[in-house]
Amino acid sequence: MKHSVNRPPTPDAAEDQGKEPTLQEIINIKLIESGEKERLMELLRERLIDCGWKDEMKALCRAHVKKKGRTNVTVDDLVHLITPKGRASVPDSVKAELLQRIRTFLMSAAL
Amino acid sequence: MSSKINGHVSPQPCPHLLDFRSRNGPKPFRALHDCIRVKPPGGCAAIRREPSEVPRCGTCEESSRSRLYACVACAAVFCHAPLLHSHASDHALSIPGHEIAVDVDRAELFCCACGDQVYDRDFDAAVVLAQTVNATATTSTSGSTAMQCSVAGSQPENLRKRRRVDYRPWEPDSGEHISRGNQSIPLLDATNASLVSSTQQPWGLRGLNNLGNTCFMNSILQALLHTPPLRNYFLGDRHNRYYCQQKNGAINGTKNSRLCLACDMDAIFSAVFSGDRTPYSPAKFLYSWWQHAANLASYEQQDAHEFFISMLEGIHEKVEKDKRKSQSPGGGDCCIAHRVFSGILRSDVMCMVCGFTSTTYDPCVDISLDLEPNQGGSGKSSSAKSLNSCNVEADCMHPNQNGGISTLNGCLERFTRAEKLGSDQKFFCQKCQVRQESLKQMSIRKLPLVSCFHVKRFEHSSIRKMSRKVDRFLQFPFSLDMAPYLSSSILRSRFGNRIFPFDGDEQDASNDLSTEFELFAVVTHSGRLDAGHYVTYLRLSNQWYKCDDAWITQVNESIVRAAQGYMMFYVQKVLYYKESENQGTS
Numbered sequence: 094m095k096h097s098v099n100r101p102p103t104p105d106a107a108e109d110q111g112k113e114p115t116l117q118e119i120i121n122i123k124l125i126e127s128g129e130k131e132r133l134m135e136l137l138r139e140r141l142i143d144c145g146w147k148d149e150m151k152a153l154c155r156a157h158v159k160k161k162g163r164t165n166v167t168v169d170d171l172v173h174l175i176t177p178k179g180r181a182s183v184p185d186s187v188k189a190e191l192l193q194r195i196r197t198f199l200m201s202a203a204l
Numbered sequence: 205m206s207s208k209i210n211g212h213v214s215p216q217p218c219p220h221l222l223d224f225r226s227r228n229g230p231k232p233f234r235a236l237h238d239c240i241r242v243k244p245p246g247g248c249a250a251i252r253r254e255p256s257e258v259p260r261c262g263t264c265e266e267s268s269r270s271r272l273y274a275c276v277a278c279a280a281v282f283c284h285a286p287l288l289h290s291h292a293s294d295h296a297l298s299i300p301g302h303e304i305a306v307d308v309d310r311a312e313l314f315c316c317a318c319g320d321q322v323y324d325r326d327f328d329a330a331v332v333l334a335q336t337v338n339a340t341a342t343t344s345t346s347g348s349t350a351m352q353c354s355v356a357g358s359q360p361e362n363l364r365k366r367r368r369v370d371y372r373p374w375e376p377d378s379g380e381h382i383s384r385g386n387q388s389i390p391l392l393d394a395t396n397a398s399l400v401s402s403t404q405q406p407w408g409l410r411g412l413n414n415l416g417n418t419c420f421m422n423s424i425l426q427a428l429l430h431t432p433p434l435r436n437y438f439l440g441d442r443h444n445r446y447y448c449q450q451k452n453g454a455i456n457g458t459k460n461s462r463l464c465l466a467c468d469m470d471a472i473f474s475a476v477f478s479g480d481r482t483p484y485s486p487a488k489f490l491y492s493w494w495q496h497a498a499n500l501a502s503y504e505q506q507d508a509h510e511f512f513i514s515m516l517e518g519i520h521e522k523v524e525k526d527k528r529k530s531q532s533p534g535g536g537d538c539c540i541a542h543r544v545f546s547g548i549l550r551s552d553v554m555c556m557v558c559g560f561t562s563t564t565y566d567p568c569v570d571i572s573l574d575l576e577p578n579q580g581g582s583g584k585s586s587s588a589k590s591l592n593s594c595n596v597e598a599d600c601m602h603p604n605q606n607g608g609i610s611t612l613n614g615c616l617e618r619f620t621r622a623e624k625l626g627s628d629q630k631f632f633c634q635k636c637q638v639r640q641e642s643l644k645q646m647s648i649r650k651l652p653l654v655s656c657f658h659v660k661r662f663e664h665s666s667i668r669k670m671s672r673k674v675d676r677f678l679q680f681p682f683s684l685d686m687a688p689y690l691s692s693s694i695l696r697s698r699f700g701n702r703i704f705p706f707d708g709d710e711q712d713a714s715n716d717l718s719t720e721f722e723l724f725a726v727v728t729h730s731g732r733l734d735a736g737h738y739v740t741y742l743r744l745s746n747q748w749y750k751c752d753d754a755w756i757t758q759v760n761e762s763i764v765r766a767a768q769g770y771m772m773f774y775v776q777k778v779l780y781y782k783e784s785e786n787q788g789t790s
């Protein structure tokens with residue numbers, strides 16, 4: 094059976110069931126459409142580099158790969174490894190700044 | 205076939221990728237190329253069918269998952285969180301041939317069956333091309349932010365691979381102590397007061413008389429007299445002028461064969477480091493240089509940079525004549541001038557239509573930098589306009605532009621920035637076989653021992669038939685790290701973890717030495733283009749000295765920082781000996 098790469102997926106049946114989008118969904122879409130999400134992502138990347146978080150995570154990954162061997166590690170392993178530590182070690186100031194930005198955005202977007 | 209990512213060999217494709225490639229023709233990811241979108245703030249590549257598409261998982265409908273993958277075979281999007289639920293894996297395992305997917309937010313290929321990233325040369329080439337085109341589009345209009353952010357980033361790791369022994373200052377052992385006491389005479393001694401001035405100036409500081417508008421020559425000579433590798437070479441008797449003259453006299457008795465700029469340099473070194481503090485007249489040297497550069501032989505004011513270049517050429521030519529073999533200057537083995545100053549520049553010209561890149565390497569003895577054309581951060585105001593939110597972007601994007609002052613690092617960044625060649629400068633692309641619009645980017649393949657930066661302050665406009673001098677202040681650091689401007693850094697910082705679409709010997713020759721440099725001499729120009737004066741500032745024993753023709757004075761470093769730099773000389777930090785402060789007062 095030959096699949097065309099350009100064929101868009103068939104419309105989801107779930108949409109017809111009138112499923113209510115959650116608030117999280119709505120906010121996410123608003124963020125993406127206005128381009129704010131990209132800006133926030135870029136800001137977050139900058140902040141996490143500045144405070145050394147990225148280097149810490151990189152070091153963790155390196156250590157893991159050294160232990161396990163280069164060919165025995167997958168991206169999924171690494172994501173699994175650093176996700177809990179990464180989430181826990183984001184500095185509070187960075188969290189606060191991002192939250193403030195999102196709050197400001199939501200107020201201006203008049204949700 | 206081994207393909208390289210940043211000099212490392214890329215991992216072999218997994219069986220699913222091989223299978224996919226074999227079933228889908230020579231360019232299996234070509235349909236994805238149209239979906240590559242580059243997002244302005246960061247220059248990151250994403251995959252979207254429509255520019256405004258909000259991808260969501262086909263199974264659970266969530267769009268706010270952190271990892272969403274689009275199946276390359278059927279374009280269906282699924283989320284992937286291996287521990288919780290991976291709808292992407294479900295899809296991959298349920299339909300054979302649908303294991304390969306692409307991360308929609310990172311434009312990276314992924315095998316859902318293996319749970320690992322995979323690489324495809326052509327796909328990465330397309331992403332690189334899209335990112336490049338985007339970066340220059342924003343550069344030409346608003347001053348690229350992505351470029352400046354990532355270039356100022358961290359040091360490449362491959363430069364640190366070689367383990368070096370830590371520097372330890374030398375202390376004589378007992379045997380050396382004894383022989384030192386027996387045979388040596390202290391250099392700076394009360395009994396030698398007749399030779400050494402009472403102000404305890406360092407060795408090698410001697411004024412040079414102005415022989416008639418020759419400050420251009422004096423300023424360069426002062427800088428060269430204190431260029432560590434050059435000074436060591438001549439003081440170490442590596443070019444003995446008596447022996448050289450004798451040899452030349454024997455070969456060919458004519459006057460021209462005795463012309464040797466290196467011999468004249470040797471004479472100046474001997475004179476300047478003799479301990480005699482009275483100003484010296486480099487008349488012989490001037491005469492020799494006139495014979496070498498006949499077109500510049502006059503008492504008119506000359507350009508110091510032109511003199512510098514012509515001098516290095518003169519030293520090189522003489523060596524070539526002697527050895528009768530032409531060595532490439534980039535190799536640095538031909539003569540002392542190139543050994544000290546010669547580096548290699550890499551130039552990449554990339555066709556904007558097909559991505560084919562042609563790389564050339566050229567040796568250079570210095571780098572000429574342009575000053576910014578208009579006042580202040582040209583990128584700052586317009587980038588704030590294009591991002592219509594609060595000033596956090598403007599603040600965080602320009603760490604190098606200190607409120608609009610031009611800096612040496614800023615100039616170097618601009619030097620290594622990718623620039624679009626104008627439509628009148630279309631480059632002939634080998635692949636397309638036709639002239640296409642191209643992108644050119646410079647980077648440094650090999651650092652010299654001594655980096656000379658020349659600031660283009662003298663503008664000669666053939667259009668308006670006039671020349672003018674740019675007095676704009678340029679801030680330069682006392683310590684400089686050249687790592688961000690190396691070829692490996694420039695390429696890596698822009699394209700990250702991709703297989704480069706162009707092949708090139710990625711192994712930097714600069715791996716041997718470090719990338720840290722120390723400033724030791726600054727040649728400054730004051731006045732107008734037709735009536736000006738050159739002065740050199742030298743850094744010896746952590747003190748700055750102003751060399752104004754015959755007058756040498758000690759100055760505060762703040763004077764140097766405020767001076768109008770025309771040529772700045774930096775030496776590799778490992779070759780720069782910071783002498784102790786209390787020299788001569790043991």
